[in-house]
Structure formats: C-alpha cells, structure tokens
C-alpha cells in the first residue's frame with residue numbers, strides 16, 4: 278500500500294486516484310496521524326500531499342523527521358515538498374513571489390529518476406507562496422522555474438523525491454508519468470493492482486463476514502448500490518435479497534431497468550415495492566424543498582422497514598437477516614474521518630438516509646473504492662452499460678426537480694421532457710462529457726407562447742447541464758447549439774403544457790446542481 282498523507286484541501290484524494298490509475302493500491306491518512314502509526318502500517322511508499330498552509334505559519338501541519346529516515350520511499354508534492362525541504366535542512370523562504378496556475382518548468386536533469394523521458398520544458402500546475410531556495414544536503418536539484426530556483430529535487434540513495442508543483446492535476450502535462458516514475462523507478466513497485474483482483478478479494482471478504490446468514494440491500498437505481506448488490510450476490514447468492522422502493526419519482530424507464538436489466542444481468546433476488554401512491558399522498562400540497570426532502574426520506578425508511586420485516590417473515594425458519602449491504606464509497610469514508618467498520622449508518626446515503634437505529638451489521642464492499650473504480654468493478658461483474666455508466670441522480674428523484682407542488686400530472690410531464698433531453702444528449706455522444714443534466718419543471722411559472730395558430734399559456738422547463746469532477750464544484754456545460762435546439766424543439770412539440778425551454782448558465786458555486 279502507498280499511503281498518501283493528507284495536508285488538507287482536496288489534493289489527497291486526487292493523488293490516491295492517480296496512484297491507483299498506475300495500478301498501485303493507495304490509501305489516505307490524515308496528516309495528524311503520528312509517524313510511528315504511519316510506519317507501523319508498513320507502507321511500500323509514502324506521498325505527502327499539497328495543502329493550503331505555509332510551512333512557516335504557526336500551527337501549520339507538520340511531520341516528525343523520522344518519516345524520512347525509515348528507509349521508505351517518500352514523494353513530497355507542493356506543501357509536502359516544502360515540508361521535506363525544511364525537515365532535512367534545506368531553505369524555504371517566504372519570498373512573497375507567488376505562482377498560481379500554469380507555469381513553465383525547466384528540467385535541469387532530464388535523465389533523473391522522476392524526469393527521465395520527459396521534455397526539458399514542460400507545463401506544470403503551481404499553487405504556492407513560499408519557495409525553496411536551497412535543497413537539503415544529499416539532494417540533487419532537478420528542475421526550476423523563473424520564480425523558484427529549486428522546483429524539484431531527488432535523493433536516489435535515500436529514495437526521497439519532491440516537486441514544488443502538483444503532478445496530480447490534469448493541467449500538469451507529464452504529471453502522471455512523473456508519479457509513475459516515482460512509483461516504479463523510485464520506489465520499485467509493480468503495477469499489479471487490478472479490478473479483477475479487487476472483485477476476488479471482496480467476494481472472499483463478504484463470504485467470510487456473512488457466513489451462512491442472510492443480507493438485504495436497498496437498490497436505488499444508482500451505480501453504487503447496484504454494484505455493491507451484484508458483488509454481494511456473487512458472494513452469497515440467494516441469501517441476498519434486494520429491495521427496490523419505487524417512490525414514483527424515478528425517471529422514465531428507470532424502474533424497468535432495475536426490474537429487468539439488473540436482474541437479468543445478476544440473477545439477484547429482488548423485491549419491488551410500488552409505493553408511489555403513498556409518496557404522492559405524503560407530498561400533497563408541499564412546495565418547500567426541505568420539506569419535500571424530509572418527507573421523501575421519512576416515507577422511504579418506513580417502506581424499507583416494512584419490506585425488510587416481510588422478508589424476514591417470509592422465511593422465519595431460515596438463517597437470520599443480520600446484514601445490510603451499502604454502496605459506501607472511499608470518499609465518504611475519508612470525509613467522515615476514515616477508520617474502519619462504521620457502526621452507524623450515515624445520513625447522506627444514496628438511498629435517502631436510513632435510520633441510525635437499524636439493527637444491522639453493514640456490508641460495504643466498495644468502501645475502498647473511488648467512483649470510477651466502482652464502474653470498472655460493475656463492468657467486471659457484467660452489469661449493463663446503462664447502469665454502470667449512469668450519471669448521478671438524487672435519491673429524492675424528480676420530487677426535487679419540480680419547483681412547486683409534486684403531482685402525478687407534473688411528474689408525467691417532467692418525465693417526458695427529461696427523457697427527450699437524455700435521448701438527445703446520448704445521441705449526440707455527450708454522456709461522458711457532461712456530469713449530469715437535471716431537467717427542472719417550473720410548475721408555478723407560466724408564460725405566453727404561440728403554437729400553430731393559437732395562444733398557449735404553459736410552463737417552462739430548465740436544462741441544467743453541468744461538468745464536474747466530484748459534484749462539489751461544477752461549471753455549466755457548453756453544449757453545442759444544434760443539440761440544444763433539437764432538445765428545445767422536441768420538448769416544446771412533444772410535451773403538452775411546456776412552451777418554453779431555458780438553459781441554466783450558473784456555475785456551482787453560487788448555484789447548486791439541483792434546483793432544490
């Protein structure tokens with residue numbers, strides 16, 4: 278395992294992903310972890326991430342010097358680089374000379390361990406205020422910029438490496454290559470971490486955990502719960518029952534996708550609960566977004582608990598149902614403080630927040646994986662492309678995409694408009710390019726239009742195409758005009774009562790991705 282020490286900001290997760298893209302397994306540890314504890318995990322290599330602090334700030338995160346003296350290969354990036362420099366006796370000045378964004382790097386040792394085979398001039402992504410002016414003893418300076426005399430250094434004897442910039446970001450042109458050079462050449466690791474290995478390992482772990490007892494899993498229609506269920510099904514077969522609560526707020530074809538395609542691909546035992554009447558009744562007269570979310574979450578739990586009681590009652594003599602399968606991902610684990618075996622179920626859950634007092638042990642076969650890795654596992658398990666490549670969709674569904682009260686008529690209307698938008702985006706080959714494209718019905722707004730020879734007084738729908746890496750921030754997608762035109766023409770022609778299509782051109786922040 279390669280351990281990525283997290284000095285804050287969002288770099289550590291990106292670094293861990295890049296290491297795994299190099300087929301080497303990696304995990305993140307907070308920078309507050311004692312060095313002895315880090316070393317006790319016997320890491321094959323250590324990477325020190327960037328972070329928002331200055332090494333000179335009082336209270337700035339630091340690491341004991343022993344981390345560089347244990348014989349473990351270390352790669353410092355940005356803040357991690359400066360930390361390595363100061364800890365080992367180099368000089369880091371608060372020069373006031375700042376570098377942000379794209380910077381030209383001049384490589385002075387083109388054959389070095391990190392820079393071998395990369396050009397003498399290369400674009401890198403910088404983000405720092407302090408600068409290293411003298412490398413510690415034993416290090417060779419390998420690159421510089423106009424502003425920073427020491428932008429990279431290496432000590433092959435001690436296997437210590439550092440760069441002032443961020444090799445993990447996309448804008449650093451040879452970043453992945455340099456990271457791989459550290460892993461393969463510097464640390465001598467092999468690219469052996471594979472999806473099929475992950476699947477085998479997790480199947481064995483699930484078998485060991487569940488034994489001959491039973492488990493249930495809530496399916497949301499999303500990628501995570503589908504892949505988690507498929508994996509557990511592989512491990513324990515029919516002793517897993519999946520529950521799919523149809524709240525009536527799904528998009529066109531989604532319930533069928535779970536009922537037919539998912540079952541066909543996995544052979545999973547599925548219980549579908551049609552609860553749309555109940556959800557609609559509970560949502561009657563409600564327009565406030567937070568109210569809607571609470572009601573949907575509450576009803577969901579009730580229906581789920583009822584289904585679970587039925588499953589247990591159906592086979593009382595059987596082995597007990599003690600396990601709940603969840604599609605928790607690694608970023609959730611990192612963000613909630615890491616650690617192992619969380620006892621309680623987190624509230625931000627992709628099936629809409631299950632109660633804290635559920636008496637289950639959790640089975641979380643994806644808790645070490647990033648989203649893109651979950652998709653690869655899904656592929657490996659033979660899940661249909663439509664499920665594996667599915668874009669994010671909120672648990673409360675179309676209920677939070679109708680601004681105003683949720684009614685059956687409005688849902689039907691939005692479902693049609695949404696289906697058209699999705700169809701055209703898919704036909705234009707844009708599914709991978711955009712993160713997701715909510716279609717929102719402004720149910721309480723009407724505007725005047727003209728169609729045929731008559732006046733119309735209908736509702737607008739909003740297209741909200743966004744590009745994003747993690748949904749924390751997003752930008753509006755610059756969709757081609759002809760695709761927008763086709764979507765607009767089709768929606769206004771084919772969906773009754775919609776006479777206007779508008780485009781949301783707000784980034785996040787300040788807007789969120791969803792409208793409610």
Ligand code: XMP
Pocket residue numbers: 626627628629669670671672673713748785788789790791792793
């Ligand atoms: P916002 O609107 O906060 O959305 O920018 C960020 C991402 O989260 C999705 N989303 C949800 N997902 N349950 C979910 O499982 C929810 O209640 C929920 N609300 C928003 C949203 O689609 C976007 O991808």
